Amino acid sequence: MGIADLLRGVEGQGAFGVWLGRADGTAVFTHEAERTHYSASTMKLPVAMAMLRKVDAGELALDQPVTVHNDFASAAGGRFGVNRAEDEAPATWEKLGSDVPLSWLAREMITRSSNLATNLVLELVGAEAANAVLAEYGKDESVIRRGIDDSPAQQAGISNLMSPAGLAGVLVAVSNDESGQYLRDLLAANEWNGEIPAGVPAGTRVEHKNGWDLRIRHDGGIVRPADADPFVLVVCTTSELADRDAQQLIAAIAAEAWQHRHDLGAVR
Structure with missing residues (x-):
């Protein structure tokens, strides 16, 4: 077949x-x-690529400390947090309030698909930088416009497509x-x-x-x-x-x- x-x-x-x-x-x-489809966690790959570009440019470092938190700026204005019950990668949540290396977050984002780790990396990288990677190589209607579980953005029709x-x-x-x-x-x-x-x-x-x-x-x-x-x-x-x-x-x-x-x- x-x-x-x-x-x-x-x-x-x-x-x-x-x-x-x-x-x-x-x-x-x-x-x-x-x-295009709703991207779900496939958007985490362009986020990782944008992160590494900033590392290569000296704007970020893989060993720099990042404080784990769950409060983020929404693409639609206001604030939002990740839904812990829908995040199947618990390790990042166990680090709330602690500092971890950026490289550790990147590994959790890709290998365990952690939503919280993704938003922490995206906060440093910026959605525009992640979208620029996707636009460069995707060359279609695929787009990254927001973080994971950004409810205000979802309600405003702002979505990630792949x-x-x-x-x-x-x-x-x-x-x-x-x-x-x-x-x-x-x-x-x-x-x-x-x-x-x-x-x-x-x-x-x-x-x-x-x-x-x-x-x-x-x-x-x-x-x-x-x-x-x-x-x-x-x-x-x-x-x-x-x-x-x-x-x-x-x-x-x-x-x-x-x-x-x-x-x-x-x-x-």
């Missing part, structure tokens, strides 16, 4: 987008790849950045592996960032087979599928890509 067959199997149940291609940015299979093509563009940049090993290692250490990594053989290096919310399940990554060239895969889903079924769909698409890793252009 090809990727197109898998997508036909969920036709009418929501919006599904796929971008599959080589690490040089050449697409070999796309399906509604320009259509398309498969947009996230793929960022991943291609990560894959080809000579100084990007730090970020690639963080992505490879992602502890939430129910999507793309579940569709390839155990032990395969997958540098990926996923995201999930109500009706949302996305994953995008660089897959590095030991016996073939790396490839980039992004799948975004906004649907009525049960969350586990959405994960299994992404894993099945990854498995199909894996089967064609020696001749990626043969994917259908």
Whole structure:
């Protein structure tokens, strides 16, 4: 069963987008790849890239102390805090009121997908800087405009959007950045592996960032087979599928890509 067959199997149940291609940015299979979805935690990758740009520029340092707090300026004006009950990464919350290195927050943001850590990093980086990274490499309607759980902004219609093509563009940049090993290692250490990594053989290096919310399940990554060239895969889903079924769909698409890793252009 090809990727197109898998997508036909969920036709009418929501919006599904796929971008599959080589690490040089050449697409070999796309399906509604320009259509944007609510980004969920996929926005954390451009945030990390913007952070590292500021580190390289000397504006930030990975070892600088950051006080952990839960009070942030809203993109719509006013203040907001992260909903602790919906943050599945508890370690950052255990540090409330304490100082931690910026590098520790970056690891929590990427490997555990901590919402609180993300907002602390974004507060230092700025949404404009994170969006600039996405605009540079995404080149579509993907956008970062606010932090996680910014309720006033949500109510004002201010949202973060990501398309498969947009996230793929960022991943291609990560894959080809000579100084990007730090970020690639963080992505490879992602502890939430129910999507793309579940569709390839155990032990395969997958540098990926996923995201999930109500009706949302996305994953995008660089897959590095030991016996073939790396490839980039992004799948975004906004649907009525049960969350586990959405994960299994992404894993099945990854498995199909894996089967064609020696001749990626043969994917259908």
